[in-house]
Amino acid sequence: MSVGWYWAVGGLRRAVALGAFLALAAFILGPLLTLLLWAFAGSWLFPNLLPEFSLKWWAYVLGNADVTKAIRMSFLSAPAATLLSAVICIPAAYAFARLEFPGRRVLLLSFLSANAFPKIGLYVSIATLLYRLNLMDTFAGVVLIQVINTLLFMIWIPTGTFRGINRNLEEAARDVGAGPLRTFFQVTLPIALPGLLVALLFAFLAAFDEAQGTLIVGTPNHITMPVMMYTLVLSYPQPVGAVFSVLLSLPSLVFLLVAQRYLRAGYLAAGYSL
Amino acid sequence: MTGSRREGALGLALVLPPLLLLVFLIVLPAITAVLDTLAPPPGASGLTLARYAQVLSARIVRADIAFSVVVTLVSVAAVFCLSYPLALYLRFAEGRLPAVLAVLFTIPLFVPVVIASFAMITFLVNHGLISTVLYHLGIQRFPPLVYNATGIVLTEVWASIPFAVLILGAGLQAIDDALIDSARDVGAGRLRTFVSILLPLNATPTMIALTLLFISIFGSFTIPYLVGGNAPQMLGVTMTNYLTQYFRRAEAVTMAVIAFAISAAVGAVYVVSVSRRERGTV
Amino acid sequence: MGRAGRRWSLLVAAGTALAVLVAGFGGPGPAGAQQPVTLNLYINGDTNIFDLWQKGFIPAFTKRYPKYRVNFVGLLHGNGSDGVYDKILAAKRAGRTTDVDLWETEPGFVTQGIPEGLWVKLSAKLVPNITKVPTEPLEAADYYGLPYRGSSVVIGYNSQFVKTPPKTFDDVVAWIKANPGKFTYCDPNTCGSGQAFVTAAIYRYVSPAKYAGKGYDAKEEAAWEPGWKLLRDLQPAMYNNGFHPNGNVAVLQLLAQQNIWMASVWSDMGLDFYKRGQLPKSMRFTQITPPLIGDDSRVTLPAGAAHLEGVLTLLNWLLTPEAQMMVIDMVSGYPGIDWKYMPASVRERFKDVAKGFSPYPNPKYLADVKRLWHEKVVAGQ
Numbered sequence A: 001m002s003v004g005w006y007w008a009v010g011g012l013r014r015a016v017a018l019g020a021f022l023a024l025a026a027f028i029l030g031p032l033l034t035l036l037l038w039a040f041a042g043s044w045l046f047p048n049l050l051p052e053f054s055l056k057w058w059a060y061v062l063g064n065a066d067v068t069k070a071i072r073m074s075f076l077s078a079p080a081a082t083l084l085s086a087v088i089c090i091p092a093a094y095a096f097a098r099l100e101f102p103g104r105r106v107l108l109l110s111f112l113s114a115n116a117f118p119k120i121g122l123y124v125s126i127a128t129l130l131y132r133l134n135l136m137d138t139f140a141g142v143v144l145i146q147v148i149n150t151l152l153f154m155i156w157i158p159t160g161t162f163r164g165i166n167r168n169l170e171e172a173a174r175d176v177g178a179g180p181l182r183t184f185f186q187v188t189l190p191i192a193l194p195g196l197l198v199a200l201l202f203a204f205l206a207a208f209d210e211a212q213g214t215l216i217v218g219t220p221n222h223i224t225m226p227v228m229m230y231t232l233v234l235s236y237p238q239p240v241g242a243v244f245s246v247l248l249s250l251p252s253l254v255f256l257l258v259a260q261r262y263l264r265a266g267y268l269a270a271g272y273s274l
Numbered sequence B: 001m002t003g004s005r006r007e008g009a010l011g012l013a014l015v016l017p018p019l020l021l022l023v024f025l026i027v028l029p030a031i032t033a034v035l036d037t038l039a040p041p042p043g044a045s046g047l048t049l050a051r052y053a054q055v056l057s058a059r060i061v062r063a064d065i066a067f068s069v070v071v072t073l074v075s076v077a078a079v080f081c082l083s084y085p086l087a088l089y090l091r092f093a094e095g096r097l098p099a100v101l102a103v104l105f106t107i108p109l110f111v112p113v114v115i116a117s118f119a120m121i122t123f124l125v126n127h128g129l130i131s132t133v134l135y136h137l138g139i140q141r142f143p144p145l146v147y148n149a150t151g152i153v154l155t156e157v158w159a160s161i162p163f164a165v166l167i168l169g170a171g172l173q174a175i176d177d178a179l180i181d182s183a184r185d186v187g188a189g190r191l192r193t194f195v196s197i198l199l200p201l202n203a204t205p206t207m208i209a210l211t212l213l214f215i216s217i218f219g220s221f222t223i224p225y226l227v228g229g230n231a232p233q234m235l236g237v238t239m240t241n242y243l244t245q246y247f248r249r250a251e252a253v254t255m256a257v258i259a260f261a262i263s264a265a266v267g268a269v270y271v272v273s274v275s276r277r278e279r280g281t282v
Numbered sequence C: 001m002g003r004a005g006r007r008w009s010l011l012v013a014a015g016t017a018l019a020v021l022v023a024g025f026g027g028p029g030p031a032g033a034q035q036p037v038t039l040n041l042y043i044n045g046d047t048n049i050f051d052l053w054q055k056g057f058i059p060a061f062t063k064r065y066p067k068y069r070v071n072f073v074g075l076l077h078g079n080g081s082d083g084v085y086d087k088i089l090a091a092k093r094a095g096r097t098t099d100v101d102l103w104e105t106e107p108g109f110v111t112q113g114i115p116e117g118l119w120v121k122l123s124a125k126l127v128p129n130i131t132k133v134p135t136e137p138l139e140a141a142d143y144y145g146l147p148y149r150g151s152s153v154v155i156g157y158n159s160q161f162v163k164t165p166p167k168t169f170d171d172v173v174a175w176i177k178a179n180p181g182k183f184t185y186c187d188p189n190t191c192g193s194g195q196a197f198v199t200a201a202i203y204r205y206v207s208p209a210k211y212a213g214k215g216y217d218a219k220e221e222a223a224w225e226p227g228w229k230l231l232r233d234l235q236p237a238m239y240n241n242g243f244h245p246n247g248n249v250a251v252l253q254l255l256a257q258q259n260i261w262m263a264s265v266w267s268d269m270g271l272d273f274y275k276r277g278q279l280p281k282s283m284r285f286t287q288i289t290p291p292l293i294g295d296d297s298r299v300t301l302p303a304g305a306a307h308l309e310g311v312l313t314l315l316n317w318l319l320t321p322e323a324q325m326m327v328i329d330m331v332s333g334y335p336g337i338d339w340k341y342m343p344a345s346v347r348e349r350f351k352d353v354a355k356g357f358s359p360y361p362n363p364k365y366l367a368d369v370k371r372l373w374h375e376k377v378v379a380g381q
Helices: A011-039 A056-062 A065-098 A104-110 A123-132 A139-163 A167-175 A180-209 A212-218 A225-235 A238-263 B002-038 B050-057 B059-092 B096-104 B113-124 B129-136 B149-173 B177-185 B190-201 B203-218 B222-227 B235-244 B249-281 C002-024 C047-064 C079-094 C107-113 C128-132 C135-140 C169-178 C192-203 C208-212 C218-237 C248-256 C267-275 C308-318 C321-331 C344-349 C363-378
Strands: A041-043 C037-044 C068-075 C102-104 C146-158 C262-266 C283-286 C294-300
Touching: A011 A041, A011 A238, A011 B059, A011 B096, A011 B113, A011 B129, A011 B149, A041 A056, A041 A238, A056 A065, A056 A238, A065 A104, A065 A139, A065 A180, A065 A225, A065 A238, A065 B002, A104 A139, A104 B002, A123 A139, A123 A212, A123 B002, A123 C079, A139 A180, A139 A212, A139 B002, A167 A180, A180 A238, A212 A225, A212 C079, A225 A238, A225 B113, A238 B096, A238 B113, B002 B050, B002 B249, B050 B059, B050 B249, B059 B096, B059 B149, B059 B203, B059 B235, B059 B249, B113 B129, B113 B149, B113 B222, B149 B203, B149 B222, B177 B190, B190 B203, B203 B249, B222 B235, B235 B249, B235 C079, B235 C363, C037 C047, C037 C079, C037 C308, C047 C068, C047 C267, C047 C308, C047 C321, C068 C079, C068 C308, C079 C107, C102 C308, C107 C294, C107 C363, C128 C308, C135 C146, C135 C294, C146 C192, C146 C248, C146 C267, C146 C308, C146 C321, C169 C218, C169 C262, C192 C218, C192 C248, C192 C262, C192 C363, C218 C363, C248 C262, C248 C267, C262 C267, C267 C283, C308 C321
Parallel strands: C037 C068, C037 C102
Antiparallel strands: C102 C294, C146 C262, C146 C283, C146 C294
């Protein structure tokens, strides 16, 4: 890092900057910390500084069969949706990045509509279609509705990633006699892997967070955690929501530590340049 | 010639599966929705904008639209002002601390918004954690930080920082060290380097970040629903109320189309600016 | 009527066919071989109602009728309801049966679905025990829902700060003005306890009967103006300069944090929270005169329900004293059947509060109450 000078400033300004960052860190962590305290609170009435500690709400939440079932469903459906999305979107992204075909730009842009149109007005139509296809209250239906949320990430980020790969590398492989598929799997894919991982990560989070569509398509037998979350957070005593929140965030935070390395590398941004 | 036609066919074939999903599950239902809002009253024919006129004639709806735009713009601006220095810091600072901070600032990305809102309330509400700590320090008066626009902005900012930092940071990462060094060599100071090298070279990622932040915050429901006040409300909440509480489905869908139009307009600005830039560089 | 009748026979035929199917394909055993039928119940409500179903009704019902299993889907009102409604409507449009066998929800959704033909019209032929239910609440929903329990809104107050509890609505108003910032009611778009306070203000100047019946004329709403003015004037004295949180629970939390000292709350929920130690020890509940509104909660049967026969069995069972006692014991609610069918000891215990609530406005008026409240009270004028 030869450009460290840009940030290497004098003591006072450095201290001010550091203070600002620590304040920001408190802003980020504070709410989560409060939640963590609430999760272990038997009860917490003002003006006590700390709650009266108890694990009773954990037993309450974990002892609830519906909750454990929802946790299982979330961890089955979100990865399935992510994988399905990868299978159909990565070839499409490759096409967007490398092939010239009519309407390429418009089609690429059209995927933005999956995130920009308020879905609340669309659910009756979507559900009618899924009823006709016999996909209501099925695992496949839940996966499908979650895939919709992942499309934007799974198309745009890999498109950017593929575009960033030097064509000469692929052409060199073709020159020594490798077929197009072999070139893709042995040359392009390994280079693109980190970018694809970032896309997978975002797709997973988008699928994992889907609530309203899953509620319509998945009930009564395929309920995921986010579907239960509104109910748990809003209508149970506060510690219940907190316990559930901690349960729901922990796996994601583990994911964060794993994915951290790739997140900073810039694949995310590459995807959004047209 | 045949080669490019084959390429075109292959390209379309590869794009087709996700496109079909999009068309059947989003585009067609959306077109149906738009047509419904334009449908004339029973008996008449042709298309009419009467529903839009009716929805927009309600003062309270107009207030909610304005409120949504203002809250979104303020949130985007705040995210931008906090994220840019952070991205710069993570790009240029050395040592262990930046690595730790980098992890820290990505955390909100992994916290579902329902939980983020809930956490924010327990943290900021009067007699919540902060106010209880202040109370014990002898400070009794506490400003209302949640259940109003402030709460929405704070929570939106909290939830959006990682995304902005990641995109801006990635753009900065892509700028060649040599360029920055040469700026110093010709005697440019930090601010000068920032204004004349970093900012313009990072313009595309910046535009991307701003646009996507706008679209996602403008369209949000959960955060304003949980953390916001009673009135004015953001459009996502108003729409839901019209649908589920006032049982006026036609108006709710009309508002959805209006919201989409606003998001699409912002998206269009982004597309135009990015393509102009691309054309410029080619 | 002819159309409805035809739909009826179709439904009954479908139900019978389904029963035959289930019995016929139920397995190789003799005719009685038990392939359990799973009923999917969608219950929108707060936690006490979830408990009533999950710990009370369902175990007792499945013990009594072992042929049935029950799949309970507990959903928060508001956010869950529109999804469930969309689901039922979509099934109808696609011509399919729906997995929603029974739905407990706000009357507004039921009213909205009647012209679409979404619900089963109940009768003594389908649910013999329905004769025990007072006709008034049945007619209020045109027999498209079964009122199986009632509860009412009361005033909750922290006796540490409120020395003389209010006796009338005017007492409450006076107290609010004397203690600015220490009262609130929840946003009526999100909860019944808020609707209760708002309607109390409206009913202060008009006759409740006019709006509780079936008629609807938007012009009649002009008479609400004094009520809106009263509420608007109270805004500055509300918690946080006029803030109304979302949902019944949020108000209870404000009471718990002692941010407020008085609020309108559902009697059953308030007691439940108090018992769990989630409210200060000094919390008390009282009913004012005239009483705040209460609600006959209804369960509605979608016309496309896949397990019609089983649900009708459940509905009939819900109206037995066995089930109705659970309403009283578990959620301190009022029974759905006429008091005269309840054990004498219970009648004695409840003789003072029986029907101790004012009627809700009908769904159309209620939808307008919510919308106008938003326009006229919180959005200023």
